[in-house]
Structure formats: structure tokens, C-alpha cells
Amino acid sequence: MTVLVTGAAGFIGFHLASTLLDRGERVVGVDNFIHFYEPALKRARAAELQTRDGFVFHELDVADAAGLEALLERYPEIDRVLHMAGQPGVRHSIEKPWEFQRSNIDGQLAMVEAVRKRPGFKHLVFASSSSVYGDSKDVPFALDNPADRPRSLYAASKRAAEHIAAAYSHLYGTPITALRFFTVYGPWGRPDMASFLFIDAVLRGNKLFLFNGGALKRDFTYIDDIVAGVLAALDRPPAPDSEGLRYAVYNLGNHRTVDVRDFVKVIEKACGRKALIEEAPMQPGDVHVTYADISASTxxxxxxxxxxxxxxxxxxxxxxxxxxxLN
Structure with missing residues (x-):
């Protein structure tokens, strides 16, 4: 059968589509190339995928409910979905709140509404975020930690997406899994993320801004580990719980927290150059630490x-x- 990967030109979606193709799956990829960061990088990812047998691509906004339903009708063989599309960025959500409602909430509603109508549908897996935990002092972040104090609209939109999914699983029995990602980095990464920004600054000799003076800790998780976790989830639709609900939530992180200043030192060593560090204040919506409890995922x-x-x-x-x- 066939897997639909939304956000296929995005960082995680690109790697998931590539790995699905490696294991012999057919993949339908969609993306709308939203201009959150340089479209050229997204276009390059999509072009790379389009060289592969078994991959077809459609430019589509998943919040376009009619367009999404039409796409699924065109491919009746799609029986699983990796819904990675969405608007990322804690700070960007403060500046462009309506974009986050459309992508992360309207897009989620369009997706669950579309798949719940499909006979024989096996599993919807979607991207949530460690941001739902807010600035929690209870570490590592366990699944039973409160997730009711979001520090940004981005976090609130991801938590809303989880609630929408749980409601649809309850109403229609749709098997759905939410995955809370922790600070994903790696090749083809997002230019707004710390790893990309830091590497870019060091290699080009530009200033590297350390927010809160670098006194932040993150659970940096390499993309290959994330892909392995997502596909493991895809292959294991949740069984009905004690209430008959086929809905699950998991953390996918590295299960270790790294001081951002130490992270910079590793980048300096890999680049063979010193960083030009400039300290900057804590950013609105940011949190002091992320740290995944992955016991349930394991x-x-x-x-x-x-x-x-x-x-x-x-x-x-x-x-x-x-x-x-670059050399």
C-alpha cells in the first residue's frame, strides 16, 4: 500500500519519505512551500525526492480540506499517513499567529476529518512538539507531566492538535499517534534551528547569538533517531485502551540534556573554528530546558x-x- 507524507519538503518529512522509499514503500508527498524560511532549501529537498522511484509529489496546503479530500480520493491505496506538515517556530508564532492557526489547527482538523472517512485506514501519525510541556520544572518531561501552560502560540497550537486527534479517535475509532519531538537536528535541517544557525555563523565568521547567555539546556535529537522512532510508531497502530480509545502519545528525544554552551563547543570542534559569541536576552516564548522521558517510547x-x-x-x-x- 501507500503512505501519505505531508510536509514532505520539510526537514523531518523529507527524511521520512526517503527512508520509506528505502524500505520499498510507495509514497505520496505533499507540501505548500510556505515561506517560513528559504524556499530554495525546500525545493531542493522535494527535487531530491522526485528522483526516486515510487514517489509522487503534489503541491498542496493541507488546511485546504477540499483539496486534501480530493487528493486522498485520487489515491485510494493510501492506508497510512505521516502528517508532518505544519507551521514551526516559537518566536515566529508571536509575529504571525494566524499562520499557526491555519497550518497547525485547521490543517489538523482537515486531516483527521479526511482520514476518518476512509475504509480500511490503518494509522495516522502526526508531529507534535516538546513545546507542549511549557517551561516545566519537572524533568525529564514525562507523558503525565501537565501540558496546560503553553509559553507560545506554537505550543498551544500543537496541544490543540493533540486534543483534536484524541477527540476524533474517540468519535470514530481512528488509530492515531501523536509524537512530541525534542529539538531535532541533522543534515537538511531547518535554518531557524539552533544547530543550523550556529553552524552557519561559525563557518561564515558571523556573530553567534546565545540567548539567555547560553544558559539553556536542550535535548538535541539527531534526525536518524527521530526517523527510526516515527517509523516504529507508524508500524504499531495503538491498540484500544481501557476505554476503547485507539490514541497514543509518545516523546521522541535523545533522553539527555545538553547545555547550549557545550553544544557550541562541539560545533566549533566540528567546524575547526571558534565562534564569535554575543550574548542576548531570553526570547519571548522560549523555555529554559527540554528533556525527554522516553520510557514509554522504548x-x-x-x-x-x-x-x-x-x-x-x-x-x-x-x-x-x-x-x-563551503570549505
């Missing part, structure tokens, strides 16, 4: 992250140099 999905930053960062730097033609 128990149910066999998820075991294997890539420390000392391995993942050099791989990311090597890709960056190749892609942008």
Missing part, C-alpha cells in the same frame, strides 16, 4: 536513540559544507 516502540551530538554534529557540518559549497 517500551512500546523499541525506540533507543543512538546518536550523541559528538557524532551527529560533524555529520551535519559535513552536509552543510557540501550543500552550500
Amino acid at each position: 517500551r512500546d516502540l523499541g525506540y533507543v536513540p543512538r546518536t550523541p551530538i559528538e557524532q551527529g554534529i560533524p555529520l551535519t557540518v559535513a552536509w552543510y559544507k557540501r550543500h552550500y559549497g
